[in-house]
Amino acid sequence: MKGAGLRVYTALYLVFLYLPIVLLPIFAFNDSTVIAFPLGGFTTGWFAELAAVEALHAAVLTSVKIAVITALVSTLLGICAARAAARYRFPGKSGILGLIMLPLVLPEIIVAVSLLVVFLQIGLPLSALTVILGHVLICTPFAIAILNPAFQSLDVSLEEAAVDLGETAWGTFRLIVLPLVMPGVISSLLIAFTISMDEFIIAFFLSGSDATLPVYLWGQFRFPQRLPVVMALGSILVLLSVLLLVLAELARRRGARRRGALDTGGFL
Amino acid sequence: MALISLTGIDKFYGTYHALRGIDLDIAEGEFFSLLGPSGCGKTTLLRTIAGFEHPENGVLTIDGQNMKGVGPNRRPTNLVFQNYAIFPHLTVAENVGFGLRRSPLSRADKTKAVAEALAMAGLDGYGPRAAHALSGGQRQRVALARALILKPKVLLLDEPLSALDRKLREQMQTELRRLQRQVGITFILVTHDQEEALIMSDRIAVMFDGRIAQLDTPEGLYLRPNSRAVGEFIGLMNLLPGMLRPEDGRLLADIPGLGAIPLPPDLVAHGAAPGPATFGLRPESLSLMSPGGALPTGQFVDGTVTERTYYGDMTYYEVALDGAPDPVTCSMKNLVSRPVLERGARTRLAWEPGALILFPDG
């Protein structure tokens, strides 16, 4: 049979990719502190325990707060940069854009340590704020990379037409540019949010006493009996991620249908 | 007084001199065309009037107001873009009503104005449609309605018909002209299609290389082109090298193949001087005479048909005149009673000296 090898390869690949994720909920409902087969009985106890840990709640809250602000700020910066790259010519443009994109390829540990040195030097206390600064630094290149094509493919004459019909520059941006690049903006917000949510190294160095979720989890691994609780938390996070992704994709498709653009893939 | 007045307009892109000292006055209610080959600066001139390009030198006034420092959104002009620039995320009605967002009209009045604009552009009932799903012709109508709803003093159109197929283009040419008479607004049309410019315009500016080569009515341009370049750009033109020489106190045009004839009086008035010259003769000013047919007035020359192109209503012949270096083209209406000549046929041509156009050499 033609392509049988390829089919087996695909199947194995998918199993390798998703098996660990499928294991999460299995152990989250398993009535044993040991993460191993054979399974014990069924329990929802780990979820109940999850609800009782104060430090965990604080970590989740910190992470969400940091991720939301990071997503907003880096997307805003991304919009400005992508817009400038698409519309204006200025000296040193490619050099400047290259520098902005650099954190994309720099080892994160280097970025984290450098930032730590800088913050200590200028006397900025480590907190959620310093994590946000670090996360904006690494998320902005992603935002630009996502937003750039959206702005590049925007027809200049649409903006000129709006101005010609009496709109101001700001009105044109709000009424014409923003709706047309909205799918890119939503993608950028989501990606930045996700990156910030599970970023560990920068958060580990810069969070001070405001532990983010990954930093908190890292601390929990020292106590094996807490592992099932972590599994329960992981299951919830996976569920939320899938939900978020589906919502984003629905929004994107609706946008694409309204503009009659060809549906070219997107996330899903 | 002119509605739009340009004086000494210069526009540079870097070191490239795109507009070179443009002087132009356009009257209120005029259908004006900018005609020229690709890259001659038509779009640049139109965008300068609209306020998107800023000339380095010169003065542009609209309705007596100097437009320096006045943005496109505050000029009494509206532009129909070459690609129509329809907002894809809005409906047809939202597109057409876009310019009314900042007007003090009540909501009901705005809805009424949109309905009227749609009706005027032949788009009755299209209001709720999504703009991205329209055909080329419909997009063009939306762009027109959107620009006209603001009742601008001047409507600027950048090759609005070039994307349409031939049938639709001819229909829209008639319709645009009708619309212009109906609303009485000044239209400035950019086109590289000389036929379109001739059909639609009150006056035409022919542009070459950032300059206005000639500014005239369609008839004036066709019958009295002021240079070889304009003559060749508009319609078909036979160019015949010859001499002007004085004899018995008057000028004689000596054209190999056509003979020596006294220069017609209006060409004398044109300031003709003795020396080498190029003469222009439109194909329809030369007519083939069937053998033994009645003799029309004018001059006669003999020649041989070397090529024949059939267009249905017309036939174009290439005829090698006896004693002329190059063949001439002549066009004949196809009538049932008129036989079509084949290649190689001997024929006699009649022509009228009054139709000669003189291009002084150099």
Ligand SMILES: Nc1ncnc2c1ncn2[C@@H]1O[C@H](COP(=O)(O)OP(=O)(O)OP(=O)(O)O)[C@@H](O)[C@H]1O
């Ligand atoms: N933004 C620009 N930067 C640099 N050069 C330009 C720019 N816009 C136009 N030009 C140049 O100016 C000249 C005139 O351009 P323009 O668009 O006015 O020509 P056009 O007569 O409208 O031609 P077409 O019929 O092809 O549209 C061209 O040589 C073009 O390359």
Ligand SMILES: [Mg+2]
């Ligand atoms: Mg052009």
